[in-house]
Amino acid sequence: MGKGKSIDSFFGKKRDECEANELVVPDQPNVHVQTPLLLLEFEQQSHEEQTQTNDAIFRGIETLQRDPALRPRISQYPVNQRDDVRRAYLKLGPMQPHLKNYKVYGTGNQKRRFQYNWFNLFPAWLEYSESSHRAYCLFCFLFSTSKSKRGGSDVFTVHGFVKWKKVNDGRKCAFLNHIGSEPCSEHNNATNACQDLLNHRGHIEHAAAVGNKRDIERNQLRVKISIASVKWLTSQSCAFRGHDETAESKNSGNFLELRKLLAEFNPMVAEAIRDAKYNEQYIAPKIQQEILGIYAFKIRKHIREEIGDILSTT
Template identity: 70%
Template sequence: MLKGKKIDAFFKRKRGDSVDEPTATEAMPIQPTNCVQPPLLLLEFEQHGPHPSMPQQQGQSHQTQTNEVLFQGIEFLQRDPALRPQIWQYPPNQRDDVRRAYLKLGIMQPRLQNYKAYGPEGRKRRFKYDWFKDFPSWLEYSEDSHRAYCFYCFLFGKNKNKKGGSDVFTVRGFVNWKKVHDGKKCAFLNHIGSEPCSEHNNATKACHDFLNQQGHLENVVAVGNQRDIERNQLRVKVSIAAVKWLTTQSCAFRGHDETPDSKNRGNFIELLKLLAEFNPEIAEVILENAPYSSK
């Protein structure tokens, strides 16, 4: 520290402070050497409360959080694309129910006598109903905002940052009709994207997977596991039945040559082959058709 400088000289006083600077003739009070003065910032915190930039108390945190929209039933859903809440505004445990409800209600494609025109005087353009025929599965129109929206991106879009125009077809709505059917610059085609992993195509695939619940990975694995269990059970039942019959008849199990090329592979294997001739389901699960060590 520089000589002659006090600690409070490095802090800029606030405007309106009533503390006067001591003159050279005034005697400064002598502080005891065994006392430590609290930092100036701590004193200011105790006098004026927490700084505005500091986080709020735990009891006040709910006031700053985004208000969630609760799903109360399909009859209470807002159909208009410009007025409906976004999917990510619903609680996570209700979003699939909301998606099913909107899929049941269907896409919003109203047929109006006159669509609202946008643009400068003399060059105003309107939405055309024929565009629904070109993009029948996802293109929507709002009668409230008179803008176009994407049904798939609304249901399964994951971009909530609202940067780079990513929310045009979900939140703000598209209204620049001049860029529709403008060759490679067509706004609707650009929204779909040329890449298979574009945001719109990913949302479309997610919607198709959502509708195809039977093809869900969990269901496929469950069906496969159940089929393997049934095949294993049938293989064991046939083997037990052959063992019981040979034991009852006091017959030998093994043969002299049990290789697949042998003409007589022993009583046990030959009995299994006999049962397989009369039951195709048994033939599919025993001997050479059995997996791995089950042979």
């Protein structure tokens, strides 16, 4: 062993290998961070998957793609929009075009085509694509979580079914096999999920709304009181606010005093105003201006309609 050399020098990494696994931080040119290459590849792959996942945005029921072969997968929508997309598709119903001639598949004597009367046998879920000329399942498209080969769920959601010979085959019918004989089959689970989604009474939000029905009715009554007060003060060209609107004031301004007057002649109004929380009174100046703005918009719209009618008759 030569003089001045330590044992570490014989087992140290080569310069090229060290530089290959180093990242130079742009803001700190003298600092090097050891970053494994596998970690870089994983981060790049995760970024690409995230980009591909949320590449569809729900902008309204009228913008949805109806063709089963062309529409985006449910997993491509943002998580907070997926239930809205599902409800929209269920409201539209399955795509069942009535074509004069459906495309023929097969060769020789094996040529067959889709039959429109199949929609009558499976009206809730069976779909047909005019672009791919294949059959699909609406329920499995909305709630299928895996490409299970059992029952052909991947065929009816991704690729599309086209083997028409297997439809009119008694118990071996491809559509019946897709549904499955077990109550927990992929298709039946998707069907139950669709029913649960449309069952608003079973939702937690609805149960909470029923429990708070009294509070909701009181909030609605407070809003009506504020709307009526703004309407009357506006029609009489009266000022809304007073110099002192505190609870101890003897004159809190026309808006608040009018609400008190309405409460004197209606016990329900009095109870709603008395029990209102600080953020549920609907008396803030911003709310008054918003209500007034709605009235102004309606008046301008009415004037424009009258002027349009006059011009059209002259």
